[in-house]
Amino acid sequence: MSAPTLPRDSRAEFVRAFKRNLTAHGFLIGAVLCFSFFSWYPMVREFLLAFQKTEGGATRWVGWDNFRYVFADPNVWQAWRNTLLFTGLALLLGFLVPFVVSLVLNEFRHAQGYLRLLVYLPVMMPPVASILLFKYFYDPGYGLFNRALEFLHLPAQDWLQSTDTAMLSVVIASTWMNMGGATLIYLAALQGVPGELYEAAELDGAGLLRKIWHVTIPQTKLILSLMLLMQLIATMQVFVEPFLLTGGAGPEGSTTTVVVLIYQYAFSFNQYGGAAALGLCLLVLLAGFSALYVRLSRDNEN
Amino acid sequence: MRTNVRRNVAAALASALAVTALAACGTSSSGDDKPQASGSSTDAATPLDPKAKVTISIDCMPPAAKAAELKEWKEDVAEFNKTYPNVTIEGRSTPGQCLEPPRFTAMLKAKSQPDVFYAYFTDLQQVLDNDGAQDVSAYVTPASVPALGDIDKSVMDVLRRDGKLYGVPTSNYTMGLLVNRKLFQQAGLNPDNPPRTWEEVRAAAKKIAALGNGVAGFGEYSVENTGGWHYTATMYGLGGDIVGPDGKAAFNNATGRQIVDNLRAMRWEDDSMGKTQLLKWGDLQKQMASDKLGMFLAAPDDITYMVQQLGAKYENFGMGPIPGGAATLAGGNGYMFKKGSSPDQIKAAVAWLNFKTLTIGKGQFQYDRSKADGLPVGLPQPAFFTGAGKAKDDELKAASATMPVANFKPFLDNPVPGKPEPVKAQEVYKVLDKVMSGVLTNKDADPAQLLGEAEKSVNQVLGNQ
Numbered sequence: 001m002s003a004p005t006l007p008r009d010s011r012a013e014f015v016r017a018f019k020r021n022l023t024a025h026g027f028l029i030g031a032v033l034c035f036s037f038f039s040w041y042p043m044v045r046e047f048l049l050a051f052q053k054t055e056g057g058a059t060r061w062v063g064w065d066n067f068r069y070v071f072a073d074p075n076v077w078q079a080w081r082n083t084l085l086f087t088g089l090a091l092l093l094g095f096l097v098p099f100v101v102s103l104v105l106n107e108f109r110h111a112q113g114y115l116r117l118l119v120y121l122p123v124m125m126p127p128v129a130s131i132l133l134f135k136y137f138y139d140p141g142y143g144l145f146n147r148a149l150e151f152l153h154l155p156a157q158d159w160l161q162s163t164d165t166a167m168l169s170v171v172i173a174s175t176w177m178n179m180g181g182a183t184l185i186y187l188a189a190l191q192g193v194p195g196e197l198y199e200a201a202e203l204d205g206a207g208l209l210r211k212i213w214h215v216t217i218p219q220t221k222l223i224l225s226l227m228l229l230m231q232l233i234a235t236m237q238v239f240v241e242p243f244l245l246t247g248g249a250g251p252e253g254s255t256t257t258v259v260v261l262i263y264q265y266a267f268s269f270n271q272y273g274g275a276a277a278l279g280l281c282l283l284v285l286l287a288g289f290s291a292l293y294v295r296l297s298r299d300n301e302n
Numbered sequence: 303m304r305t306n307v308r309r310n311v312a313a314a315l316a317s318a319l320a321v322t323a324l325a326a327c328g329t330s331s332s333g334d335d336k337p338q339a340s341g342s343s344t345d346a347a348t349p350l351d352p353k354a355k356v357t358i359s360i361d362c363m364p365p366a367a368k369a370a371e372l373k374e375w376k377e378d379v380a381e382f383n384k385t386y387p388n389v390t391i392e393g394r395s396t397p398g399q400c401l402e403p404p405r406f407t408a409m410l411k412a413k414s415q416p417d418v419f420y421a422y423f424t425d426l427q428q429v430l431d432n433d434g435a436q437d438v439s440a441y442v443t444p445a446s447v448p449a450l451g452d453i454d455k456s457v458m459d460v461l462r463r464d465g466k467l468y469g470v471p472t473s474n475y476t477m478g479l480l481v482n483r484k485l486f487q488q489a490g491l492n493p494d495n496p497p498r499t500w501e502e503v504r505a506a507a508k509k510i511a512a513l514g515n516g517v518a519g520f521g522e523y524s525v526e527n528t529g530g531w532h533y534t535a536t537m538y539g540l541g542g543d544i545v546g547p548d549g550k551a552a553f554n555n556a557t558g559r560q561i562v563d564n565l566r567a568m569r570w571e572d573d574s575m576g577k578t579q580l581l582k583w584g585d586l587q588k589q590m591a592s593d594k595l596g597m598f599l600a601a602p603d604d605i606t607y608m609v610q611q612l613g614a615k616y617e618n619f620g621m622g623p624i625p626g627g628a629a630t631l632a633g634g635n636g637y638m639f640k641k642g643s644s645p646d647q648i649k650a651a652v653a654w655l656n657f658k659t660l661t662i663g664k665g666q667f668q669y670d671r672s673k674a675d676g677l678p679v680g681l682p683q684p685a686f687f688t689g690a691g692k693a694k695d696d697e698l699k700a701a702s703a704t705m706p707v708a709n710f711k712p713f714l715d716n717p718v719p720g721k722p723e724p725v726k727a728q729e730v731y732k733v734l735d736k737v738m739s740g741v742l743t744n745k746d747a748d749p750a751q752l753l754g755e756a757e758k759s760v761n762q763v764l765g766n767q
Contacts, residue, residue: 057433
């Protein structure tokens, strides 16, 4: 490809470059239009909605009124408390359990492939199917869990039907459904830890726990913190599990999360402004976490 | 040459994509095409000129899965077109539930409703907030709807706001106590005389639950706003109110307390309400259709749902008035007319709805045809005719009944005045859900505290903007 020499005019250069990539631009248009209509435009619209109110057919700007509406709503604080409780429990369970499982899996010399598949299987199930399954398991009358407790001579639980255990029950179901992905990622990270480090630790007389504490965790720290943030961002937006398991409310509203409330604002109460305002609040919070995530992953690259 | 081809391809691709995107964005609305043909009149009081050429789109046409209803719809369109050959009715159907509240709300927001759209009575506020419906007061007259004088005034009033009429009813209901006759008989109770007070409900529930085998005597909802809805119905039955005339919560009193105490007694002292709680619409119907539940508060068409969707039999169910009997929650659905429709479109829509849903002996009230088509006849719903119209409708209905209508005698012979839902109904119901789920899931729930917190929250909801 010997191109003839051209005048070094930057404008002509640009036009040429543009023409050269015309096909590429053509193909790009589809994606750009899709994103504009179904992603960027709705985002801008949401931002506008948060400061508007439609009443009696007229839409007007109302400043911070929607935010005042949201913060005056008695359900909002409960929803934030519920969401934080879910996030806390989901991090505890959803972070620890896959990590421990991957530690155990990593020790297996045989059948690791099959076990990996087993752990990952629930992820492949449609979430709605898993949730309906858990709904039956949790039933205090004929559910599997209470039957199992009965068999073990343990007291029956109310699971979803008690304010004390409703959110925990939601988290257990959610962890079971989602832990497969995290487990595989941890496993990959563990397998990247050089074996010599363990040998050296063993020579120094370290036991299992000390090996985990001094070798495994420092070696996988970045992956662990990235996953933690990713889970934090995901769990703050939990919707499907409480919505389907407990009708979006639970006993005395104990499983109404922020995103469930946003949905109810918009589609039960016709309060689009309130929904958008609460959505923006959540966005600001999550943007903070996301910024941290981006920063951490940049550190990871360096 | 080559770059030219490329450029053309790219340009074509780009414009094709743009066109598809625009097409996808545009919402079709025949409401914008103004009829051009002669015969159109802008005088609202004159009924539709048969020569006027009009097209109206309308939703909730029966879907293909409801073959008999669809067949009747088509027959009715054909017969209607004999009188109005120039009216084209574009029916739209949705499989499953024709009006799903979240979709309806989104539709209003997008202004994508058809010219004539189906709505629940309680939707009027959000329809008006979104400027979705046309005032049709001048179009709905005894000239266009001959049976108007026989239609219950309170039902028409639900569709009015500030003296303006925004729709016509197609069906309405009042809530009563639905009973499973088989379980009543097994428990030694008389299904022809369902309980009339909450003490009687409690006693009957206890006897039914004593049948064992996972059978519950009485069932209640407590999530997805259906718990609050039923708390409201119970309150009305006992003569109480949810929102008082002063616009404040009016349920934290002896009557409101009585409801909670009674539920707590049934759930925890008698254990007659089953262990599974946090139920919503659809759950109790499943229990009752499979003979696991003796009673719950319901509208008559819950029976249709149990028979058509859950395989139950009509003769297994009966209905009595709501316990207490002071008033009962009334609701229903109808059609509204999209804002911006032309006068001829509204006239055509009124003419069609009059024929299909408001004429005794025609359309939905042509009972002999429904019977021949294997559709249920005999439910006490819709129930918006009064006086001579009601007598005629009842007579036609009885002549073609496909179910033992005597089972609804206690309900029909003891009419309870209907009362509409409270303001901000869904938001209030969500708060009251917590009272219901509280008492039904927590043995030690403090009724005074539940009601006190709910009162505070409801007042916040009512005072909020």
